[in-house]
Amino acid sequence: MQITNVKHIFALLCAINVLNYIDRGIVPGAPIQFQWFIHHTLDIAADRVSIYIGLLVSVFIASYSVFICVFGYLSIRRRPFRLAAFGLILLTLSIALCGLARPMKNYYLLLVGRLLSGVGESSFQAVTPSFIDQHAPPHKRTLWLGLFGCAISAGTALGYSYGSLTAQTIGWDWGFYLTAIAMAPLAYLCYTGIPARFDLPMIQETTQPHQDVIADDMRRGSSLTISFLPELWSVMQSPLFLTATFGWAAYSFTLAGLASFGPAILIGSNTLDEKYASTAFGVIVVLAGLVGSPLGGFAVDFQCKAQESDADHRLYVVTRQMFVLVSGGIACVFGSAVMMDVPAAFLAFLFVGLVLLFMTQSAFTVCVLLSVTRSRQGFALGLSTFLLHLLGDVPSPILLGYLKDQWAPDCGTVVDEVLDSEMLNPMCSVTGKGGLQRLLFFAYGWLTMTAFFWGLAFLLGRRKLLRPQKRSMFDTAIPMMGSV
Template sequence: MALAPTPSLLAPQPSWFTPKRLLAIFCAINLLNYVDRGAIASNGVNGSPRSCSDSGTCSSGSGIQGDFNLNNFQDGVISSAFMVGLLVASPIFASLAKSVNPFRLIGVGLTVWTLATAGCGFSFDFWSITIFRMFVGVGEASFISLAAPFIDDNAPVEQKTAWLGIFYMCIPSGIAVGYVYGGLVGSYLTWHWAFWIEALLMLPFAILGFVMKPLQLKGFSHTEPEKALISVETDCLGDEVASIGKDGSIEATKASRSSDADSYSDHLMRVLKDMKCLLVERVYVVNVLGYIAYNFVIGAYSYWGPKAGYSIYHMSNADLLFGGVTIVCGIFGSLAGGYVLDLMNSTLTNAFKLLSVATFLGAIFCFAAFCFKSLYAFIVLFAIGELLVFATQGPVNYVCLHSVKPSLRPLSMAISTVSIHIFGDVPSSPLVGVLQDHINDWRISALVLTSVLFLASGIWFIGIFLHSVDRFNEDSEHSIPIPDRSSTTPLLEENSAERSV
């Protein structure tokens, strides 16, 4: 008579968490992350620089820029400073997911985020707020690397892209809410309170990451409850990393037998091997390259949008107007992109088709919007353009998750995030600031920036013709078998038979 499968081979099912609750919590956290980005870009928090007129009358400025007397380049650096921590910490958190429970890693990251955001409110000069913004990025790193794989694991098969679209909908809507939130806080309190309130709102989620029974990701297996996760796989170079013994124990193989598996050098070598596995996936690389060009534009839009709108169209309240348009288009665009791809059949080729077409049409409308002098024409055309551009959020991350092995998904999300920021919105905000300082014409600056969306569309168009394999949906790609809801998997039955009395 065969014994029942050991608990270590089955994914734990925490009683409180359901897939929909997990999605709701992660959406709330993601929303707060991007509210912070929108708030620091808003006129209410970011403010305006000190200036002097020809008559000799000087203005003290307002917000962060006025209090710290920042030029446009320094102001752009503050917007990108958190990316430094994000870029450094993302691969670290992703690689730690193989030895530490990913759910606990999210709790650690949110705690750092909460403390660093509160510190931004206490900053007293350019360098102090820059350093705190870097630690905000460190705190966010664990979440952005691990949240999407958790959602992909728990989403219904026929709605995976739609769920990702709901999650990434929080990016444009969060930034938009941040514009409005920053404007209101700046009007009735001071810019410091914007950061302190954010920290208080995030605190319960940071605590939740430690007190709730943790989840685990597919492609990883618990060796001991709440202690370690070990990936059981053969990597892209053909090296077996670990295996499950007949008694259910984890057996180290090859290099891990001959040296300390927890040593820094072994860990670093494993990360480098995993990164090499990502770089040989052409579908993944092309997708990220298109995402870089796309994010170059979106990052600069999110930071300089209110200022450009105020200058070009003399908007009475640019924060509220840009926030309102972005939140509506971001929500409907992100949701529509996910649902359309699910209706088309969620394949990597169809994802590239949607990415290329939506971005190309969105670029046309956004470019045309800045060519008109009428505010009403601008709002209509730009809204349509944003609706199309934000439709890419679900599909582009679907490709990142499904073009690599399941156990590489955290690292794939981390490297994607690192790449789109270090080559995308990190340089775009300062570069647009430098361009504007030289030409002093926001309309031309906006047109130059928007043209980069055509490049993104072209890169994603190439992806349509690449041979693509959905790694996640191939049973052979799963190092840990995924139990079927209605029956036991063949591998589990085999392991049970081997333990039979």
């Protein structure tokens, strides 16, 4: 079955993205059950398990980061959806492998499953944003990227609730099994259902609007035999690429920490009850994403109205939006940390802060896309993702897990001998609350580096807007070091 309508392909991509993030949310959505699993299978002290929870997240992100760069490079001259389908098949198998870890009582099997899941998902994420930016209606291009970002928020929130629900009922292993079953037919559609005209290697795009880009790439030495290092050097010469990516890495450090330990912090600090903490946190995330991601895309498109083809104007708009909104988001999330004793105020500040932060997602993607030639966009997104995870998502869960064990050692999982079930150490809310609040301040503080780097990106974007030579959307030449 061939999917000939680009809107239907977009719907397929969003559905796959939702499942990807449901898979990611299973572990942090059931912190007590996974803490007990680690304590029982590795025979380690209950106050030392958080670092192993963080390792599950970090090994996924590490493999994802390396291979999204690889798949982004391969997409220059290979069919991108074939690459994505291969990865999604691997993802389906690795999710099932994660489920097998519970009946086999093997933490390392779960660790390997998370590592392979990162490899599988990376192929999909490497090629999708560039496809959307190329094939979406011109006046809705950034809005579509924002809607794709909604799938991330929806999947993350559903993953928290889904992970918590399955862990407390049928077992978290079935949470993984059911996700794998749902992913299998979508992977098959990605392999067989995408028409060849939508599945061209980046450098072989031959539609009429992009002919000048192909010619420009060829003049710059691009070819089907191009090597990795010249491509890497070409992308790394863009100061806009570097400032945007380093800022996003700091952003990802904070959000990865919240994704890994947000529910655990809410439960341990007695801000919310264990029964609904993961669900409430997930609802806040999904609502913020559903509002922020498309609103951010709409805001960019609205500000670029009648100037959709002016790349420099669009770049100025997105860098300004990134800097202004992240500054407002920082103020709000710090307010949530101050108001931990007032659940309603905490959630309100967190919601507004996340809305502002999510409004920067599609703007950041556009910034990276406009920092390179069209044929290198997939590679640039992959390289950007590699760097942001290397500097953000990978160290964050491990470092925050270590700090949580040090600052709140009484917040591990114990067994209720009466009910014979896992529960949070009752002393956590008494002796560990201050440490958990300090952990939250530490994670939020990392966002100040995002504001710094995106402030530099805004200055670069403004400088490019004021220069006499203008670029069109189909002539996105790389701005070299010293040229902006």
